C-alpha cells in the first residue's frame with residue numbers, strides 16, 4: 001500500500017515538473033533553431049525513400065509502425081478514385097449554435113488612462129508575445145492606465161530581434177484600440193530617465209503568479225502605478241486569469257482581449273503580402289475571399305470570382321495545413337521513445353542534460369514512468385508517422401495538398417519519409433517561396449512563424465499534432481472566430497490514438513479507420529468556451545462572438 005502511494009506521488013511529481021517545464025518551452029510554430037535541428041529544406045518533395053541516418057542501434061526500430069504504414073499506403077493507392085468521406089473537409093454541423101465574430105461592435109467610453117503608464121516587455125516567441133500584449137491591453141483598462149506600445153525581449157532561443165513594429169501595424173493597433181484605451185508610442189520624457197527597478201516599478205513575471213486575478217492588479221499594481229506613474233512588466237507571459245473574473249469586469253476584460261487578438265493585431269504589409277502569395281500558391285490561385293482572408297491579407301486579399309461558396313468548396317485547390325510539433329526539444333522533453341534505438345535515447349538524454357537540467361536530474365535520481373506508460377497516457381507528441389497514419393485513416397486522399405508548418409523536424413528527412421511518400425503534394429513555406437521572396441524573413445524566426453500562422457489559419461482544414469501547443473491553439477481560435485463554422489480543426493486525442501496505434505501488430509486498416517474517425521469526430525466539434533479556458537483558443541462566448549438564432 002505504502003509503495004503504491006509513493007509511486008503515485010512520484011508520478012504526480014514528475015507530471016508536475018513536466019507540465020511546468022512544458023509551459024516554459026518556447027513554442028512559436030516550430031521555428032526553433034539549433035545545431036541539433038535538421039532543417040527540412042527545399043528538397044522535401046524529393047526525399048521519399050531516403051534511408052535513415054540513425055544507425056542500427058540494438059534492435060533499432062527505424063520506422064515505427066512499418067506494418068500500419070504499408071496498410072495505409074495500400075489503402076491510399078486503392079482509394080485514388082474513391083470519394084473522400086462527406087464530412088472530411090467540414091466542421092460538424094451544430095444547428096443549435098451559429099456564431100459570428102462581433103468583438104468589433106462595441107460602444108463605450110474610452111478609458112482616459114490617467115493613472116499612469118504601463119510598459120510591457122513580452123518574452124517568448126511570437127505566440128506568447130501575442131497573448132502577453134492582449135492581456136496587457138485588458139490590464140491597462142482595468143487600471144485606467146495608458147499603455148506604451150509593447151516591446152519584445154530578445155530571447156536566446158529565438159534569436160530574433162524583431163520588435164512590435166516589425167510584425168504588427170503600429171498605427172492600426174493604436175487607432176483600433178482608441179475606443180478602449182489610450183496607447184502611446186513611448187514613455188513621456190520625464191519618466192524615461194527613471195530607474196524603474198530602484199523605485200519599485202519593475203515587476204517581473206516571478207512576482208505575478210500565472211493567471212493572476214484582476215484583484216491582484218488592483219491591490220498590488222495600482223498603488224505602484226499611482227505612486228510612480230509608471231509600471232514595467234518584464235516577461236508577462238500568461239499573467240491574467242481567464243476565470244474567475246468578477247461579473248462586473250468579466251465583460252470588458254474578455255471583450256478587450258478579443259478586440260486585441262482578433263482585430264487590433266494586424267500583420268505588417270510585408271508579412272500580409274508574402275502570406276497572401278504563399279496561400280495563393282497553395283490554393284493554385286483559386287480565390288476564396290472569406291472573412292479570414294480579409295483579416296490575414298488586408299489589401300492583398302484576392303477577391304473570389306466564384307458565385308457560390310459551394311463552387312469554391314468542392315474545388316481541388318483546397319488544402320490541409322499540418323502543424324507538426326516534433327522538434328528535438330519536444331521529443332527530448334517528453335521522455336518518450338520514438339523508435340530510434342540507442343542512438344535516439346542517447347541523443348535525447350544529452351539534449352536534456354543541456355536544456356532541461358531539472359528533468360535530467362530527476363531522470364538520474366528517481367524512477368520515472370516508463371516510455372510505454374507515458375505513451376499509453378497520451379503524453380507523447382505524435383510522430384510524423386503517427387500524423388500520417390491519422391490523416392490517411394481520416395480518408396484524405398493521396399492527392400491532398402498539405403501545407404506543413406514547423407520546419408525543424410527531429411530526425412530530419414528520414415523521419416519525414418513516410419509522410420512525403422504517402423502524400424507527395426506536401427509543401428512548406430521554404431519551397432513555395434523563392435529564395436528572394438523568403439530571404440527577407442530568413443533571419444527572423446518570429447516573422448517566419450507569422451507566415452506559418454497565415455498558412456495554417458487560411459487552410460481549409462487545420463490539423464495539429466500537439467494540442468498543448470500555443471501556436472496551434474491561437475491558430476484554431478482564429479479559425480473559430482473568422483471561420484463561421486466552416487474552418488474545421490483536427491485535434492488529436494493523444495491517449496486514444498496511442499491506444500489505437502498500440503495494436504499496430506494486429507489491427508486491420510478498416511477497424512483503425514473507424515476508430516480514428518470516431519475519436520477525431522468527437523474532438524472536431526467546436527464548443528462554447530469551457531470555464532477557465534483561453535478565450536484566444538475558444539472565442540465562442542458572448543463577450544467575443546454573437547450567437548445567431
Ligand SMILES: *[C@@H]1O[C@H](CO)[C@@H](O)[C@H](O)[C@H]1NC(C)=O
Pocket residue numbers: 115142143144222
Ligand atoms: C477607472 O475609471 C472608471 C471610470 O472613470 C472608474 O469607474 C474606475 O473606478 C477607475 N478604476 C481605477 C482603478 O482607477
Ligand SMILES: *[C@@H]1O[C@H](CO)[C@@H](O)[C@H](O)[C@H]1NC(C)=O
Pocket residue numbers: 353357360361364
Ligand atoms: C546523470 O548521470 C550521468 C551518468 O551517471 C552523469 O554524467 C550526469 O551528469 C548526471 N546528470 C545530472 C543532472 O545529475
Ligand SMILES: *[C@@H]1O[C@H](CO)[C@@H](O)[C@H](O)[C@H]1NC(C)=O
Pocket residue numbers: 439440442443
Ligand atoms: C542572416 O544573418 C547572418 C549572420 O548573422 C548573415 O550572414 C546573413 O547575411 C543574414 N541573412 C539575411 C538574409 O539577412
Ligand SMILES: *[C@@H]1O[C@H](CO)[C@@H](O)[C@H](O)[C@H]1NC(C)=O
Pocket residue numbers: 061064065066067068339504505506
Ligand atoms: C508496433 O510498434 C512497436 C513500437 O513502435 C514496435 O516495437 C513493433 O515492432 C511494432 N509492430 C509492428 C508489427 O509494426
